[in-house]
Amino acid sequence: MKKHNFSAGPAILPREVIEGAAKAVLELDNTGLSLIEISHRSSEFKAIMEEACLLSIKLLGLEKKGYKAIFLQGGASLQFLMTAYNLLENKAGYINSGTWSTKAIKEAKIIGEVIELASSKDQNFNYIPKGFEIPNDIDYLHLTTNNTIFGTQYKSLPDTEVPLVADMSSDIFSRSFDYSKLDMFYAGAQKNMGPSGVTLVIIKESSLNKVNRVIPSMLNYEVQAKAESMFNTPPVFPVYTVLLNLRWISNNGGLEGVEAQNDKKAALIYNEIDRNPLFEGFAHLDDRSNMNATFNLTDDKQAGVFDSLWNQANISGLKGHRSVGGYRASIYNALPIESVQVLVDCMKEFEKKA
Numbered sequence: 001m002k003k004h005n006f007s008a009g010p011a012i013l014p015r016e017v018i019e020g021a022a023k024a025v026l027e028l029d030n031t032g033l034s035l036i037e038i039s040h041r042s043s044e045f046k047a048i049m050e051e052a053c054l055l056s057i058k059l060l061g062l063e064k065k066g067y068k069a070i071f072l073q074g075g076a077s078l079q080f081l082m083t084a085y086n087l088l089e090n091k092a093g094y095i096n097s098g099t100w101s102t103k104a105i106k107e108a109k110i111i112g113e114v115i116e117l118a119s120s121k122d123q124n125f126n127y128i129p130k131g132f133e134i135p136n137d138i139d140y141l142h143l144t145t146n147n148t149i150f151g152t153q154y155k156s157l158p159d160t161e162v163p164l165v166a167d168m169s170s171d172i173f174s175r176s177f178d179y180s181k182l183d184m185f186y187a188g189a190q191k192n193m194g195p196s197g198v199t200l201v202i203i204k205e206s207s208l209n210k211v212n213r214v215i216p217s218m219l220n221y222e223v224q225a226k227a228e229s230m231f232n233t234p235p236v237f238p239v240y241t242v243l244l245n246l247r248w249i250s251n252n253g254g255l256e257g258v259e260a261q262n263d264k265k266a267a268l269i270y271n272e273i274d275r276n277p278l279f280e281g282f283a284h285l286d287d288r289s290n291m292n293a294t295f296n297l298t299d300d301k302q303a304g305v306f307d308s309l310w311n312q313a314n315i316s317g318l319k320g321h322r323s324v325g326g327y328r329a330s331i332y333n334a335l336p337i338e339s340v341q342v343l344v345d346c347m348k349e350f351e352k353k354a
């Protein structure tokens with residue numbers, strides 16, 4: 001029986017996307033060949049890459065706004081380095097809102113001067129830092145729009161003239177948003193976009209070729225953009241699966257459509273966390289993530305009872321990250337609201353039993 005998959009990543013994908021990907025592995029569109037045995041230079045695969053780039057830009061509302069979509073390897077983690085390599089000339093500002101931001105800062109420091117403008121480390125990253133000064137002489141300000149581990153999310157971007165760069169690994173394509181406020185953003189596919197093995201980078205064409213240093217070809221956005229994401233052999237399977245998922249989003253009302261669903265799911269789980277005296281939310285109310293809901297038991301000694309309830313209900317992937325403890329319900333685009341209801345029913349049942 002199919003489980004209710006609350007995994008933080010690699011994470012749930014729509015059933016029809018997984019079926020389409022499986023079918024293409026056997027045979028791609030009557031070509032007599034498998035998706036994973038054709039040349040990436042074939043007309044079939046070129047069309048797949050082109051559509052994936054185009055549809056990304058279109059869904060994000062960035063058509064005719066001078067942005068380029070590139071599919072790369074190395075995960076979001078390599079982007080921590082590449083952003084600085086390509087964009088940091090003098091100094092950059094970073095907001096530290098969690099584990100991934102901390103890692104981004106560490107990598108950027110290899111390249112140049114990094115100023116940590118704000119941090120929520122003082123409260124184990126349970127809020128989004130606000131109200132700090134942004135110097136106007138930094139090359140860019142880097143932030144993590146959704147903190148997958150701690151369950152916090154920016155509801156709006158800082159108001160500033162400096163270029164904004166964002167790690168959107170766990171909330172890209174989850175909501176309508178003015179993406180054109182960002183000069184560059186990136187996302188590892190395996191949270192809300194597709195299987196692991198590919199990373200989407202969206203960058204303003206005017207941000208290419210920004211710095212004077214020599215950049216190794218594989219790490220150079222301009223080289224990768226000019227080669228249309230085919231400087232070397234791209235990961236054909238993840239790119240194709242991402243494309244199927246983008247089509248699924250498109251057919252489900254685009255970002256407005258998935259956002260409306262995501263809002264309903266988030267309201268359902270957070271209402272129960274707040275109503276049920278046996279649970280407490282981890283993140284500050286204003287900063288709660290619509291993708292990863294983090295919560296703890298008010299009495300840890302009852303964990304065995306709750307754990308056996310959700311295990312029996314066929315729920316998977318609910319354990320919190322070790323740095324937060326408790327539970328994390330990742331409710332990405334593909335998770336049906338019925339699965340959230342099953343979890344909420346377990347929470348209510350727990351209240352009766354405990």
Ligand SMILES: *Cc1c(COP(=O)(O)O)cnc(C)c1O
Pocket residue numbers: 009074075076077078100144146147148167168169170188189191
């Ligand atoms: C998972 C995650 C990463 C790391 O992604 P990799 O593709 O494994 O390198 C970075 N940032 C955020 C916000 C994430 O959720």
